[in-house]
Amino acid sequence: MLRLEQRPQPSRAWSVASPLLALLLTMVIGVILFAALGKDPVRGLQVFLWEPVSSPGRIGELLVKVTPLLIIALGLAVCFRSNVWNIGAEGQYVIGALLAGGVALLAAKDTTRWIVVPIVFAGIAGGMLWAGVTAFLRDRFNANEILVSLMLVYVAEQLLNYMVFGPWKDPQGYNFPQSKTFEAVTEIPRLMAGSRVSVGIVIALVAAAALWVFLFRTRAGFAQQVGGLAPNAARYAGFSSRRALWTALLVSGGAAGLAGALQVAGPIGQLTPYVPEGYGFAAIIVAFVGRLHPVGTVFSALLMSMFYIGGELAQSRLGLPKSLTGVFQGLLLFTLLACDTLIAYRIRWTRTHS
């Protein structure tokens, strides 16, 4: 029978090969899925893996989706490395978007272009505030952060709904639940004319580099992670676990809030009930598939937004539902976790002794 045998040392080769094998397995399952739906599997794979990168315009759209995914996932990487399980990034994103949108609504036609700065900071503050609630309840009451942060997602969505159905509803909006469209000055500057890509992507890449420095080159970054790896050692070394908890949640919340601000004052341009697009949940997968490493996260964010675009294309090209995106993202995380077993263990065939 099949047996797992612990390797004396984790295999470096497999830690590189495992994501590739996971992607391959996801594709194989995808092919089976397409075939089962009576669609041409080759065409299906083409839509998911080739079309999203087939033209400069498409690559632009890819980067538009990479921006929030990457920013949120980087924050979550800090969190998960500290063994803090914040899975409510979606809620922090929504509150970030809500506060940023609130500032954007204050703008008039003659407001200066600098309004963008308070918009971005309002987003960050909103995300930190929402994650701070989780940190407080965990710190003060020992409440499980997984459940608290997740419940707060539903609360955040209802707050957004309340604002767009109530106080912030556009009086000229034909009774649609949406705020008025933000003034042009509030728009996050674009990287190039003619493309929807904003400076957000630059912020995301700078954040990835900064995170690398923080995690692997500073004492604070080291202290932040030790608690997650070896709580006893951390206590012995005098690293505060409370401080690590607050840092983890405020950093990841701030990142999610920033992503919300960039999105709402960027591609969306107004507040609607459709602001939450699931980026906060997809970013969890991005962080894991990127092995909680800044560089890996950049690649996995690219891959994951390919799945997003692929899902949208599958809708128009193949008549398949957009939710296929979630299926592929979930499958990738599943297969990756399974393949990662090969890093620490090798598989052996042994005869059963009875």
Add this chain to the structure above:
Amino acid sequence: MDAYAFLIAATLNAGTVLALAAIGLLINEKAGIVNLGAEGMMLCAAIAGFAAVVHTGNDWLGFAAGIAVGAGLAAIFGVLVIWLNTNQYATGLALSLFGAGFSAFAGIKYVQEKLPERPHFEIPFLADIPFFGPALFKQHPMVYFAIALVVALVWFLDRSRSGLVMRSIGESPSSAHALGYPVRRIRLLAVVAGGALCGLAGAYISVIYTPLWVEGMVAGKGWIALALTTFGTWRPLRVLLGAYLFGGVTMLQFHLQGTGVDIPSQFLTMLPYIATVVVLALISRNPAWIRVNMPASLGKPFYPGS
């Protein structure tokens, strides 16, 4: 008077969904495994159950389909977590995210479907008692089944030998292994049983509770069920009471909306989620309450021979 009887009946009905799932999760947590995939399993089971009823017209086949899907997904989760030693939290999350996507995908052609009028159940004689009849004895059989299940589980955990073995595996898998118990097989069994009950809960939602299919219709009930195991400090009866309490909060929300109280509906919709957070914080505040019944090796991986 009738309004209160109706509120109690509705509370029991809503609480049953949570109770079924929470009891399932309790079983697998007693064996030491946390499955954050509850929400995903419930969603997949909800669409499976709904589709089965649409095609066969038989509710019980719908429940069976829900159970099968829940158990199947839990088995995949179990093999990954128990044999391949993947991180329980990450794997459970993967299951929830996959389940949300997959159920939406599988359910796309059922969005417009509606089930015909559901059959009406009542217990003869008892249902005729004023007030108590309509409040307690005109429920779907599943409501009583959930209560019976909790009673059976109390007996199983506290009085039976197999229950003792299962609990010992949740407390100290290495000792249980040393005594010769097949730790991993028993854990898998507990996880599959948990998945089956989450599946039943999911199917109950789409077949009886709100007989239609809407994307994401489980709406966090899987997560609330997870919170309920902590809330009930891993005791089945307390978990059941917790489920009714939360069922009551959910129903209160609709009741208040119906009576036209001047609170925006969004704030009422928030109620069950806020209640979960508040109650979780209050219960967790006292570490002693939590520790007494919490399985000692909950969430920790076990690899025989390591």
